[in-house]
Each structure stands twice: as structure tokens, then as C-alpha cells.
Amino acid sequence: MATAVKPRVGMYENVKNQFEKAAELMGLDESVKKILSITNNEIVVHFPVKMDNGTVEVFTGYRVQHNNALGPYKGGLRYHPTVDIDAARALATWMTWKTSLAGLPYGGGKGGIQIDPKQYSLSELERITRRFTYALGDNIGPEHDIPAPDVNTNAQMMAWIADTYMSTKSPSERSKNQHVVTGKPVGSGGLEGRDRATGFGVVVTLESWAKVKGVTLEGKKYIVQGFGNVGYWAAHFMHKNGAILVGVQDATGTIYNPEGIDPESLFRYQTENATITGYAGSQDYASDAFFGIECDVIIPAALGNQITDENASSIKAQVIAEGANGPVDTDGEIILLERGIDMIPDILCNSGGVIGSYFEWLQNRNGEIWSMDDVVVKLRKKLEDAFNKVVTTSVQYQTDWRTAAYIQALTRIEMAYKQRGIFP
Structure with missing residues (x-):
């Protein structure tokens, strides 16, 4: 008799599960909960x-x-x-x-x-x-x-x-109406540094994680899934911190080098060849074994539902920094939490992009031009403030960082509804 295959939970189901968990723990107002559901x-x-x-x-x-x-x-x-x-x-x-x-x-x-x-x-x-x-x-x-x-x-x-x-x-x-979109080229009203904002934010949250743990990113081995805008810039800033890139995976394949891969050299190779496979400073690696690579940090920066109950048990890293949206599904998260692996949740970890977008929107709206230095300083402050609030909320509610991040976010929205009321 064939074994029944467990149905894979969709992204929207994951979101609702995460929301329900946080709403119940914080005692979210029932009316607000209905609206946000x-x-x-x-x-x-x-x-x-x-x-x-x-x-x-x-x-x-x-x-x-x-x-x-x-x-x-x-x-x-x-x-x-x-x-x-x-x-x-x-x-x-x-x-x-x-x-x-x-x-x-x-x-x-x-x-x-x-x-x-x-x-x-x-x-x-x-x-x-x-x-x-x-x-x-x-x-x-x-x-x-x-x-x-x-x-x-x-x-x-x-x-x-x-x-x-x-x-x-x-x-x-x-x-x-120029600010109808953000992420535009700099010459068309875009923001200096918007291209790297998400990847930079991933690394700022990892720096904050390291500070909480009393360690440094220098010498830490890490792997990146997805080597597009987010993955490349995260690798760029991790390299500046002295961390060592040992594995990369994207839609074209998986590469590995335990001695380290130069992210700048790999980026040039990928730009010229439209693939990461065949890069001279690496060897091909089994794609389905990627998350089991021996490393300290995993940065999933591709699509959702990549870490599941099928591969979470093989992970050896100390922390997962969610550069993508929803890269860890509900079942995978349960396993990771039981194993004591830290997760910097997506709504915190990859929020550098939308923060950068906000800066661009303000720049266009007010007819200003911000320098790269201004952007980096303001971006770092917002990310560090958000990280510290999540850690504080986690301690207050004795819960994991994702649930704490949700509680922090929901509390602000709940306050807005309570102060304004519901029309009519």
C-alpha cells in the first residue's frame, strides 16, 4: 500500500498560521483580527x-x-x-x-x-x-x-x-506622480543605494544577531540561495565583515568551495555567463543537499517554501537570515525551533528594501536628493531599532523572534484602529 504524501502547505496558509499564532499570544482585538484576516x-x-x-x-x-x-x-x-x-x-x-x-x-x-x-x-x-x-x-x-x-x-x-x-x-x-513607484534608476528619480538596500539590511540584522550572541561575523561560513540582487549584495556586505562564502545556489545550479568563494568574482562570472555553474573557484554540488552544507549562516534569498520538514533536519547552521519572503514553511520552522536554530524573520531581515523605497518616496515627494551616506546611516538605524524591538518583545512574551516580530507589527496596526475607530 502506497504511503500517503503529505500535502505541501501553501504560502498563504503559512502567513495565516503565523498570524494566528501571534494574534492568540498577544490577545489581538477580535474586530481588528477579523479585518486583518x-x-x-x-x-x-x-x-x-x-x-x-x-x-x-x-x-x-x-x-x-x-x-x-x-x-x-x-x-x-x-x-x-x-x-x-x-x-x-x-x-x-x-x-x-x-x-x-x-x-x-x-x-x-x-x-x-x-x-x-x-x-x-x-x-x-x-x-x-x-x-x-x-x-x-x-x-x-x-x-x-x-x-x-x-x-x-x-x-x-x-x-x-x-x-x-x-x-x-x-x-x-x-x-x-513620479513617486508612483520606487526602485527607479537614479537618473529617473531613484535613490542612491536602493539597489543594495535589501542585501545590506540582511547583513545589518545578522550583525545585530551576532551582537546579541556575543560573537562576530568574521570567519563565519555562510551559504546563499539566490544570487540576484538580494543574494549578491548580502554576500558583498558579508565579505566586508570577514565572513566566508562556501556555497551558492540559484536556478542554474549549486556550487561549493569549503575554502571560500569570492562573491565579486562570482558576480562577474555570472554576469558574463548567465549561470553560476562552471565557476572556476568552485565545484558543482547536489542541489537537494544544499541546505545541509556545513556552515554557520544560511541566507535564503530566492523564493518561498524552500526550507521544509524534508530538509530542515539536515541544517547545520546556527542562524537563518531570511532574505526571501517566506523561505521557511510552518513545518520546517517547527523543526528548526526544536533544534535551537535561530531565524531572523523575513519581515525584519529583508525590510531594508522597503525602508529604502520609503526614502526614495520621500525624496521624490519633497523634491530632494539624498546621498548614499545619508541613506546608509538612516537605513542602519531603522533596521537596528526594529531588531531591538523584536528581541525585547521576544523576551516579554517568551516566544520566538518571528512571532515577536508579528506581535510588534500587529500592535502598531491595532493601535491605529482603536484610535480611529471603524467607519461608520
Whole structure:
């Protein structure tokens, strides 16, 4: 008789499980709990785009707006085959917690298009992006819902979105709408340092973790899953701390070198070859054994649900710094907590990106230009403050850091609802 396969818990189920745990422990107001248990708006658009060969394809785009009690919806747009309404709900909900925890005047939103961008030319991606923006219409806006880059989207795409959105406004209104998106190129109103903000934030939280533990990152061995914007910049700043990169995994393969991999050299190789495999300073490694590599720190910076009950028992690291959203599922987390492995939760660990986005939004809104030095100092302060609040809350409630981060975030939103009341 065949053994029944345990169904894999989806990302949205993970989010709801985490929310329920924190809400129960803190005694969240029941009315507020009902509101936060569902999304405010779920937008699905279907739009046609003419391809380079003259044929027409119809694409499906999503934008889920979870909650805006603290301010405009804020969150990225991703282009990936896994994008669907369930993933958008989960990611939008996480953004609500993330912006609240960081002390930002934002709510949470997320979305994207269910495509593999590698299958399309640059001109096709431009038309897809512009048409998606047009289809969303006034469902986004600089004081309403502010997208940003996410998986497989970048500064250039944000510039296309901003240009398309501004083109739908009257000439006198166009200049007031530049901050409809963040993560733009610096020459188009972007922020100096926004490209590295998420990866930098991952390492700032790891520095804070090391301080709490009374250790240093120097000499610590670490592995990174995902070597895109977040993974590369995290490796860059870990290298500056004297940590040793021993393993990297992305969609193209897995590499390993116990003596260390130079992240800058690997980044150049990847840029030239569109893969990490074959890098001279490493050997290929079994992808399904990646998380079991002997190391001190794991930085999952790819997609969700990567660490599960199937591989959590093999992990040898002391700490997991969640550069991605939801990389550890509920079952995997139970095993890691039982084994005493620290986790810096995603809504804290990777919040450098949305904090950087807030700085860009302010810069555009106020007609200012911030220097890289200003950005780094302000970013570090916000991240360290948030980390310290999570540790304090963890001690107060005698709970793990993820639940403490949720409690901290939910407390701020609960206060807003209690002070304002529920309309009418």
C-alpha cells in the first residue's frame, strides 16, 4: 500500500498560521483580527500585448492590496511563473507586517505577472510592463498604492511604469506622480543605494544577531540561495565583515568551495555567463543537499517554501537570515525551533528594501536628493531599532523572534484602529 504524501502547505496558509499564532499570544482585538484576516482588494487584469513576431498574447496580472490602516499600500511586482492570486495574497499580507514593523507610514500590497521573463525580448517586456501599468490604471498611485521591484523585475521596469502612469495624467499633474513607484534608476528619480538596500539590511540584522550572541561575523561560513540582487549584495556586505562564502545556489545550479568563494568574482562570472555553474573557484554540488552544507549562516534569498520538514533536519547552521519572503514553511520552522536554530524573520531581515523605497518616496515627494551616506546611516538605524524591538518583545512574551516580530507589527496596526475607530 502506497504511503500517503503529505500535502505541501501553501504560502498563504503559512502567513495565516503565523498570524494566528501571534494574534492568540498577544490577545489581538477580535474586530481588528477579523479585518486583518482578509485582504482589502484583489485586482486581476487580463491584457493583450503584441509580440515581436506580430502575434498577440494575453497576460494575467495581479495586484492584491491587503491593508492600508497605516498608509498607502506598498510592495513589489514580480514576474515569475509562480505568481498567482494565492502568492499575491501571502506577499501582500507580509508587506503589511513588514512596513508596520519598520515603523513606516505604509500598508501592504503585492502583485505581478505570471510569466518567465527570460522567454521574452527586452522590447516585449517593455510593452508587457507598460500595458500592465495601463490595465491597473488608478488602482496604483503615489498616495494610494506604490509598487517596487521584486523577483525578476528591476529599475528599468520601474522607470517604464512611472513613465506610463505619468503619461495618463494631465501635463500639470505629471511631475506630481513620479513617486508612483520606487526602485527607479537614479537618473529617473531613484535613490542612491536602493539597489543594495535589501542585501545590506540582511547583513545589518545578522550583525545585530551576532551582537546579541556575543560573537562576530568574521570567519563565519555562510551559504546563499539566490544570487540576484538580494543574494549578491548580502554576500558583498558579508565579505566586508570577514565572513566566508562556501556555497551558492540559484536556478542554474549549486556550487561549493569549503575554502571560500569570492562573491565579486562570482558576480562577474555570472554576469558574463548567465549561470553560476562552471565557476572556476568552485565545484558543482547536489542541489537537494544544499541546505545541509556545513556552515554557520544560511541566507535564503530566492523564493518561498524552500526550507521544509524534508530538509530542515539536515541544517547545520546556527542562524537563518531570511532574505526571501517566506523561505521557511510552518513545518520546517517547527523543526528548526526544536533544534535551537535561530531565524531572523523575513519581515525584519529583508525590510531594508522597503525602508529604502520609503526614502526614495520621500525624496521624490519633497523634491530632494539624498546621498548614499545619508541613506546608509538612516537605513542602519531603522533596521537596528526594529531588531531591538523584536528581541525585547521576544523576551516579554517568551516566544520566538518571528512571532515577536508579528506581535510588534500587529500592535502598531491595532493601535491605529482603536484610535480611529471603524467607519461608520
